[in-house]
Amino acid sequence: MTPRSTPATQSDFVALSREDLPVDPTAMARYLVGKVLVHDLPEGRVSGRIVEMEAYPLGDSTSHAFRGRRADNGSMFLAPGHAYVKLTYGVSYMLNISAEAEGVGAGVLIRALEPLEGIEIMRARRPRSTPRDLARGPGRLTLALGIGPPHDGVDLCAGRGLWLASLAAEVNGTLAPTRVGITTRIGLTRETHRLLRFYAAGSPFVSGPRHLLSA
Template identity: 40%
Template sequence: MTTSGAPTRPRFKRSSPRKKSQLRSRRLAAGEAEAAGGPALARAPLPSPLEVDAVPRIGHALPREFFEVDALDLAPRLLGKLLRRDEVILRITEVEAYRPNDSACHGRFGITARTAPVFGPGGHAYVYLCYGLHMMLNIVADMEGVGAAVLIRSCSPVTGLETIQRRRGQQTEKPILLTGPGKVGQALGLSTDWSNHPLYTPGGLEVLDGPEPEAILVGPRVGIDYASPEHVAAPWRFAIAGTPWISAPKNTLWPR
């Protein structure tokens, strides 16, 4: 609402002498940095909040023996571990286990040109194309010849956010960026050529040690209605509790 008459002069809050002194000190420091050939403090880029806490905790590549266990044991152990390809590092936040004699596992078809990596050594990648669109990353579990793997369902970004966004075609930092197995494969720039790649060797695509989650959620796997009832209901889906980087549905998960 406005009133007639002379316009009222705007009031500005005065800065305290102490605050003025602090601002003056910052400007002087910035000028000194530029004079010395360094960047001004005001222009120094701030680290991404996604990277600040995670980068110092990146560990070494996990050994092959880490993966040579039952898929149901490997799946929760992978939560909090890191996937690295070039400058992109993702923290694994959600997985699903697929085991021998599992009516939802690709190993049920036996060894074919597509499924052969599932029967390979533990710690190798199994990447397959889903619906002709999505590259799905699995980590082979157990010993060679068993036919078991863990599907990487969701991750959170640690480094390489711009590359992730470009590959995904989404300029966002929200969980929609990486909550879903096809999104993870796209963010890492994977193709089926990565199948059989050893994830415990330096370079390329590798799994690194990372901080263990404080609590874990479990529930039935997603999108396996074709499987037998006992396997549809089996609580072989695992996720980090308290993180938003989990795919839908979330209401089928409960504390472990």
């Protein structure tokens, strides 16, 4: 999908309900490719189409929930559709989403967005970035959209604040469904062979080496 020539408006989106979300990390990661992440900030709305997701299912040794529930990962054990915001490598916050039944720890990671609304707000937060790179990567997108520790545990299905949506054009059938590619995860040292990274095929906003997108 090529960059939009005009910004999205509120009528372009249909809020996702919890019932819309698959209760399984792998299925949810695939489902969310092509959906929209929206953040209503005091200075205005920012939003982006999700073009890259990673799944961290049950039994995955790279998952933050692998060793059980702790004080710092409790949001992963909430009902599907809650935000789990984690500082990684002491540098960047990353936005994950709880993806199993309540009480079961597993999640998905949003890796990249195609900016739709509030691009000037994003540029103010990431002034040295090109439009393509504003939200191309999990740490970049949280910075661009103003997401951090206060959003840990937020219900992304509430339709306000920080929330998930579908493009109305996909819902009503005037836009073709997003074509989803599958490949291995990146940025890990274990379980790197697993095909648990999902992306919008052909999108220039997907992160990582381009040659890995052929899987």
